[in-house]
Amino acid sequence: MTGLLLVEQALNGAQFGLMLFLLAAGLTIVFGVMDMINLAHGSLYMVGAFLAAWITMQTGSFWVGLAGSVLLTAAIGMLIEATLLRTLYARDHLSQVLATFALILILNDGIKMLFGTDLPLSAPAALEGPVELPGGLRYPLWRLLIIGVGLAVAVGLYLLVQKTRVGALVRAGAANREMSMAMGVNVARLFTLVFGLGAALCAVAGALLGPLLAVQVGMGENILILAFVVIVIGGIGSIRGALIGSLLVGAVDTLGRTLLQSALREALPPQWASAAGPALASVAVYVLMAAVLVWRPQGLFPVRGG
């Protein structure tokens, strides 16, 4: 494996990780602040991707599609929070899982009735295709953009959570919800806002990944599992944990699919390597999660005080 290939794989790992971060950030805040397991988080990602594809098709501009999708998905998220999820906060996790699972099915079929099973979505022509990086590496421009947006969102969220009043309320809510309620925080409004923000991040992820992945019904379920792995590794409710967890998962997954395979090919007879390599690569992420949980059961950056 040459140095250039290594750089490319490092970029791939970062890009995959940052894309997971966009989803995990919303999920971890909702889980951390509201103590709400929202399985339908992946469905909001699907809604965001479909809206972006549809608006792009109507207007001809990807950026209008992105902006429209972010606003609409945030509005849909807040509507769902205010009408349905609000009634679930007081209930146990099992009821939340059942209700939000039902929401997945409803949103899947609702999208299918509105838009069909899939929609095409391409990157703007100027950003399609590879660019030449210093050192002669050709890398897809769109993936670089995802890395950039992911980093920008990470910085933006950090500032929002650490430096603003809303952020302080979110942190207080994540650390101890009852106490922050007792201190006079308008929890209902805060929750709606947080949920809208999570939905907006889903829409950003959906629109940016649309040109890379299929925009189709059910796209949210696969990625949701990885987003849950990320927030469990990072510590539930922690933005910093979500970022580190995403990058870890991205790196381990990419390494497992590349370096690990070539190492096994060196070390083992070919028929063993070809059987063991793919099997190990598909569980690498979960092995990472198990290892982190053994070491730190609350995740890397636990938030909850008690």
Added chain:
Amino acid sequence: MTVFARSFSKRIAAAAVLALAAAGAGAADKVKVGFVSTLSGPSSALGVDIRDGFQLAVKLNGGKLGGLPAEVLVNDDQFKPDVARGLFERLVKRDKVDFMTGVVFSNIMLAALPEAIDNKVIYISPNAAPSSIAGKDCNPRFFAVSWPNDAYHEAAGAFANQRDLKSVYLLAPNYQAGKDSLAGFKRTFKGQVIGENYTKLGQLDYAAELAEIRAAKPQALYIFLPGGMGINFIKQFVGAGLGKDMMLLLPGFSADQDVIGPVGQAMAGLFNTAHWSPDLPNAANQKFVAEFQKEYKRMPTLYASQGYDAAQLINAAVRDVKGKLDDQEAVRKALRAARFDSVRGPFKFNKNQYPIQNYYVRNVGSDGKGGLVNKSFSEPILKDHGDAYVQACNMPQ
């Protein structure tokens, strides 16, 4: 009132006598077909197309199959093997259907199939044709009117030879069908396989694999990535600019209308192999493609053509036995003869009741209306091709 009632009951009695007379001759008064397919959820597009193709054939036949009124009982297996098995049992035992058909996916079909064949009902497969029941475990009540699992991959290997490709890289998900498909490719390909990669089933992002493939510098890349995996991969392959460095070769189902839709213009120019193409020049196909577009306002896929042919096969068999569905040996014989004009052109059954047919190389090109559609090369890449497992099959004739 009473006069009317009496004459009415007389008429019923007369009709009953006639019906009994007909039954005495052994002819059924209608054909019941149990249709089970995946009609909901993310994978439903394929099953919907098979259903629409089947129903179109029945409709064009005036609602009849082989001259008898057709009753098609459509059911959704929800992409679940246990649900499919339950539906098969109900259709066979309670509804007493004459034929079963419809299932898309081989894992679902293999779970449900015993309910049909163990209860002496013939199953006509409009899609799944796994190698496991092509050989030693072939069954007299199983007919595949689609294509054997390996065939598209064997055709792709033959095409790579024809293009004089020396080095090919192979990519498939890490499960049985993935390994079988690459074995199929290697069965016919004479050049060198310089890399082989098995990815996680359901993987979303292929950036790491694409980097390895770029570094390996093959002349061509062959992938077996069904459904959403293929869509994701093709988008990323094009986005990474690999299309300029190597040829991307696909099995037909990774380059059909259901993939062209979400991928879009990036599909233009890709080669793929299949047993059918919308532009095959035979009269049956031209009629099918035109009527399908008229009825459903979209281009038919491979799956739609297979559903259509499944109905045509049943139609021909019922016609040839003159409606005497009780005589299953005669029905089987008529099915094996397959006297119908398939939309794929020449078609006959092998000893294992899998098809012997031609395979074509298709190229995705413009349909002249801003969309994309498959166009076939006129010469088949494999002619009268069967499968590699038939020798092991001891089928009673």
